[in-house]
Amino acid sequence: MNALLARFGRKSKPQNDDSYYTAGQFALIKARFKRKTSGVVAAWILGTLVLMGFFAPFFSPVDPTIRGADADYRRGAPQALYFWDDNGFSLRPFTYTYTKEKPKLDLSALAGGNLNALDALTSGGALKASSQNKFKVDKEQRRYIQFFVKGWEYSLIDLSVGGLDLDIRWDRHLFGVEQGQIHLMGTDEDGKDVFSRTLHAIWVTISIAIVALIVKLLTSLLVGGVSGYFGGRVDAILMSVTEAVRVIPAIPIYLACAVALSQMDLSPIQRYFAIAVVIGALDFAALGRRLRTHILTERNQDYVLAAQLCGSGTGRIIWRHLIPSFTSYIIVDTLINFPYVILAETSLSFLGLGLTEPVNSLGVLLQKAQDPDIQQNMIWQFFPVAVFVFLIMACVFVGDALRDAADPYSEKK
Amino acid sequence: MMINQSMNDKLLEIRDLTIDFNTDEGLVRAVNNVNLTVRPGEVMGLVGESGSGKSVTAKTIMRLTPGNAVIQHPSQISLQHENRDLNVLKLRGRDLRLVRGDAVSMIFQEPMASFAPALRISDQMIQTMQIHLGYSKEQARRRGIELFERVGIVDPEKRFDQYVFELSGGMRQRAMIAMALSTEPKLLIADEPTTALDVTIQAQVLDLMLELREQMGMAMIFITHDLGVVSKIADNVTVMKKGEVVEAGTAERVLFRPEHTYTQRLLDALPHLEDLPEAPKHTPEPLLSVKDLSITYPLAGNGRKTEYFTAVKNISLDLPEGQIIGLVGESGSGKTTLGKAMLGAAPISSGQVEYFHTQKEVKFGAGMKIKRKRLAQTAQLVFQDPYSSLNPRMTVRDIIAEPLEAMKITKTREETDARVIEVAKRCHIEVEHLRRFPHAFSGGQRQRISIARALVCNPKFIVADESVAALDVSIQAEILKLLKELKEELGLTILFISHDLSVIANLCDRVCVMKHGEFVEEGTVREIFLEPKQAYTQKLIASIPLLEAPDKTRLRTGAQVAAKPVMETL
Numbered sequence: 012m013n014a015l016l017a018r019f020g021r022k023s024k025p026q027n028d029d030s031y032y033t034a035g036q037f038a039l040i041k042a043r044f045k046r047k048t049s050g051v052v053a054a055w056i057l058g059t060l061v062l063m064g065f066f067a068p069f070f071s072p073v074d075p076t077i078r079g080a081d082a083d084y085r086r087g088a089p090q091a092l093y094f095w096d097d098n099g100f101s102l103r104p105f106t107y108t109y110t111k112e113k114p115k116l117d118l119s120a121l122a123g124g125n126l127n128a129l130d131a132l133t134s135g136g137a138l139k140a141s142s143q144n145k146f147k148v149d150k151e152q153r154r155y156i157q158f159f160v161k162g163w164e165y166s167l168i169d170l171s172v173g174g175l176d177l178d179i180r181w182d183r184h185l186f187g188v189e190q191g192q193i194h195l196m197g198t199d200e201d202g203k204d205v206f207s208r209t210l211h212a213i214w215v216t217i218s219i220a221i222v223a224l225i226v227k228l229l230t231s232l233l234v235g236g237v238s239g240y241f242g243g244r245v246d247a248i249l250m251s252v253t254e255a256v257r258v259i260p261a262i263p264i265y266l267a268c269a270v271a272l273s274q275m276d277l278s279p280i281q282r283y284f285a286i287a288v289v290i291g292a293l294d295f296a297a298l299g300r301r302l303r304t305h306i307l308t309e310r311n312q313d314y315v316l317a318a319q320l321c322g323s324g325t326g327r328i329i330w331r332h333l334i335p336s337f338t339s340y341i342i343v344d345t346l347i348n349f350p351y352v353i354l355a356e357t358s359l360s361f362l363g364l365g366l367t368e369p370v371n372s373l374g375v376l377l378q379k380a381q382d383p384d385i386q387q388n389m390i391w392q393f394f395p396v397a398v399f400v401f402l403i404m405a406c407v408f409v410g411d412a413l414r415d416a417a418d419p420y421s422e423k424k
Numbered sequence: 425m426m427i428n429q430s431m432n433d434k435l436l437e438i439r440d441l442t443i444d445f446n447t448d449e450g451l452v453r454a455v456n457n458v459n460l461t462v463r464p465g466e467v468m469g470l471v472g473e474s475g476s477g478k479s480v481t482a483k484t485i486m487r488l489t490p491g492n493a494v495i496q497h498p499s500q501i502s503l504q505h506e507n508r509d510l511n512v513l514k515l516r517g518r519d520l521r522l523v524r525g526d527a528v529s530m531i532f533q534e535p536m537a538s539f540a541p542a543l544r545i546s547d548q549m550i551q552t553m554q555i556h557l558g559y560s561k562e563q564a565r566r567r568g569i570e571l572f573e574r575v576g577i578v579d580p581e582k583r584f585d586q587y588v589f590e591l592s593g594g595m596r597q598r599a600m601i602a603m604a605l606s607t608e609p610k611l612l613i614a615d616e617p618t619t620a621l622d623v624t625i626q627a628q629v630l631d632l633m634l635e636l637r638e639q640m641g642m643a644m645i646f647i648t649h650d651l652g653v654v655s656k657i658a659d660n661v662t663v664m665k666k667g668e669v670v671e672a673g674t675a676e677r678v679l680f681r682p683e684h685t686y687t688q689r690l691l692d693a694l695p696h697l698e699d700l701p702e703a704p705k706h707t708p709e710p711l712l713s714v715k716d717l718s719i720t721y722p723l724a725g726n727g728r729k730t731e732y733f734t735a736v737k738n739i740s741l742d743l744p745e746g747q748i749i750g751l752v753g754e755s756g757s758g759k760t761t762l763g764k765a766m767l768g769a770a771p772i773s774s775g776q777v778e779y780f781h782t783q784k785e786v787k788f789g790a791g792m793k794i795k796r797k798r799l800a801q802t803a804q805l806v807f808q809d810p811y812s813s814l815n816p817r818m819t820v821r822d823i824i825a826e827p828l829e830a831m832k833i834t835k836t837r838e839e840t841d842a843r844v845i846e847v848a849k850r851c852h853i854e855v856e857h858l859r860r861f862p863h864a865f866s867g868g869q870r871q872r873i874s875i876a877r878a879l880v881c882n883p884k885f886i887v888a889d890e891s892v893a894a895l896d897v898s899i900q901a902e903i904l905k906l907l908k909e910l911k912e913e914l915g916l917t918i919l920f921i922s923h924d925l926s927v928i929a930n931l932c933d934r935v936c937v938m939k940h941g942e943f944v945e946e947g948t949v950r951e952i953f954l955e956p957k958q959a960y961t962q963k964l965i966a967s968i969p970l971l972e973a974p975d976k977t978r979l980r981t982g983a984q985v986a987a988k989p990v991m992e993t994l
């Protein structure tokens with residue numbers, strides 16, 4: 012028994028902690044995941060972004076649609092928050108009141124038909140976009156940040172199904188200012204708040220990714236599962252089709268689909284779901300093939316034979332033994348693929364074939380950032396780019412750490 | 425602590441070697457304060473179970489420890505090379521070649537895995553010699569073929585240019601030995617060189633190594649867990665357990681006058697030919713009868729023509745109830761296929777299997793549908809590999825309860841739990857451990873779980889397919905004891921499939937010998953081990969490495985001489 016215990020100790024924790032022994036698959040994955048700091052940090056960032064995206068109306072101080080556009084603060088720069096200034100210190104952060112400077116255009120000179128005056132006007136820079144969004148900061152008029160302010164009404168969680176009315180509506184927002192609006196990341200040319208738009212865009216993009224991944228997962232499970240389970244001729248045919256789909260480059264297909272979709276009369280929402288389905292359905296090849304391989308190897312494991320000899324039927328073997336063996340695998344693969352699906356949506360929107368203004372999606376906002384006007388005069392509209400980079404990096408790091416942690420049983424083989 | 429410390433000509437000296445492994449579960453000590461001395465020309469047998477640190481020690485000599493190994497401070501390894509002492513642990517860069525081929529070389533356990541599969545053996549050997557000895561290509565080639573001839577490979581010129589998969593198991597290990605010898609090392613480390621081989625080939629390889637050692641006079645560290653093998657080849661023996669040296673001394677002293685209980689336990693696991701179990705007085709009624717059974721597997725065919733491989737040819741066999749029947753044969757003899765066929769897990773091409781004295785008729789064969797549930801309640805399998813045969817995602821309770829739940833034998837959860845607990849107790853599994861997952865258990869404990877799962881639906885017959893092959897000797901003994909207990913208490917009939925004759929000798933009542941899918945011989949353990957009739961059986965029995973007296977007279981003289989010295993020590 013001593014020798015037994017010795018081996019026992021070597022393979023497990025030195026301390027006699029029963030939690031390790033009774034830990035299931037997911038507990039083991041979690042424990043291994045936690046050891047990778049980059050993954051944990053990324054998971055927190057990802058979690059925060061997703062949460063902020065999901066409750067975007069609550070976190071955003073301004074209505075991101077045209078209704079909430081600030082007509083007095085178009086093309087406005089980000090408004091910084093201060094704790095102190097010349098007038099003293101305040102625990103409550105504040106910002107100032109901004110008023111738009113009227114462009115000083117002396118149009119009277121033009122009245123006389125003086126061409127020189129017109130020349131001077133056009134070359135003088137007064138008409139340039141950059142000179143039109145000059146704002147005067149009134150340092151004497153502080154606008155204090157308020158929390159849980161009343162604002163536009165939004166639906167927090169919409170659970171209405173059919174006739175049921177379960178739409179939970181609220182009008183409180185995490186923060187705001189006493190009078191007027193606060194634009195943490197400035198506004199765009201319509202006066203829409205960039206910060207609020209970005210928050211709303213996160214959820215739109217993520218939900219497309221989720222829909223795309225679900226469609227992709229179903230397709231891959233169907234193709235890979237059927238292929239791996241039946242093998243033989245079915246496998247050969249399905250895998251040839253998969254390979255055929257795989258060799259077609261993705262972007263042209265997306266383009267073709269987008270063009271086809273634009274022929275149909277769809278609302279922006281329907282359109283984006285259609286795109287998600289297209290992205291998902293065409294991307295099944297890699298995952299499908301991997302699932303097939305996984306099923307093929309897993310089917311030949313001794314424990315499956317053991318289950319057969321125990322008298323388990325096919326259904327029981329699939330349900331109790333095979334499916335649990337690839338749930339962790341599927342979760343990891345899905346997370347690793349998350350950024351790629353987001354990228355697909357973004358690149359479609361970026362090319363102008365996916366979602367378009369005024370829908371808030373990261374792709375749309377990124378597409379806007381192409382505009383030279385924004386690049387020169389409204390650099391704050393690159394904020395969604397930064398958020399996008401963070402989101403993708405967080406996904407990649409979480410996926411990476413999860414992949415290392417995913418198969419808690421690999422080392423024992 | 426070593427013998428002859430006064431002698432100055434030490435080839436290798438290991439002092440206070442301590443190695444930790446940096447693992448998920450923190451620092452784990454693999455080697456603790458090990459001292460070892462090897463003199464020129466000496467064969468040192470390094471004995472221990474898996475995890476005892478013997479392989480790690482050997483690999484440290486060649487500086488091949490894995491990346492997560494931490495060699496702790498006072499450790500010292502010095503190697504006598506060209507009349508000066510080398511500090512092995514301080515070697516860097518190119519100097520490492522001194523211990524990786526120049527003065528020290530290694531024979532690995534699994535030759536198939538240690539040769540590069542995509543390179544010809546010739547290329548690998550020539551390159552080695554070019555690097556270490558500075559030979560030209562032609563010179564290296566001539567030398568390589570010479571070595572191939574020396575290690576007894578027939579047709580060396582042709583074999584030299586082949587790939588490793590084209591050679592048979594014995595040939596591969598010979599080629600591995602030739603490669604290890606190609607740089608003319610002073611110290612040869614053989615890490616379980618015969619463990620993966622069949623007994624008859626093991627005997628050949630051991631003879632070859634003895635011969636080479638006498639001819640070339642190099643020192644050798646021979647790592648193994650089999651004391652029979654050690655007694656054949658080693659001058660001195662060091663026994664390791666849990667990273668520590670528990671006993672060291674001359675082979676004669678350690679093997680015949682062991683001081684440590686652990687060494688004794690290892691010795692007990694060897695077959696005692698003079699102490700074989702009595703054959704039962706009468707042969708009971710057969711429980712199961714196999715008639716003209718043949719099993720063929722389709723090989724990968726090209727086009728419409730499919731070739732078939734016959735794994736089992738026309739075997740008829742009756743298994744007497746309540747006995748443990750051993751099924752012996754070398755790898756590829758079809759013994760596992762036969763065992764699986766009895767459980768309906770192999771495609772039967774002709775013949776049939778019939779069980780007697782069952783509640784409902786259990787009979788199947790070519791063209792007959794297997795009634796899976798009836799069969800599963802009559803016969804069960806205990807697998808070879810305790811790691812892959814348990815679903816890692818289910819708790820021990822669920823694994824053991826699987827047959828009950830799958831076949832709906834029990835009606836309520838309470839009934840299932842009661843039955844599971846009963847069986848777990850019988851197999852010496854602690855009840856609190858039932859909610860753990862398999863990863864919390866060692867190989868021996870996992871095998872108990874596997875046995876418990878097989879027993880939970882009260883079968884009459886169990887096929888144990890190499891069920892202790894993956895386990896260490898002392899754990900093997902515990903599992904074998906459990907099987908014997910179960911036979912006595914439950915009246916189980918067990919078909920024990922193994923290539924390890926010592927296990928069979930210690931456990932079984934009757935033995936069947938198979939070769940190339942055919943029956944060779946069948947009889948009681950005494951008949952087979954002491955008076956084998958067929959030439960093949962005789963060869964097989966003669967190949968078992970038994971303890972050998974220091975004067976190297978073989979003690980395996982079977983019935984004629986009762987090996988006195990062995991008797992005394994055991």
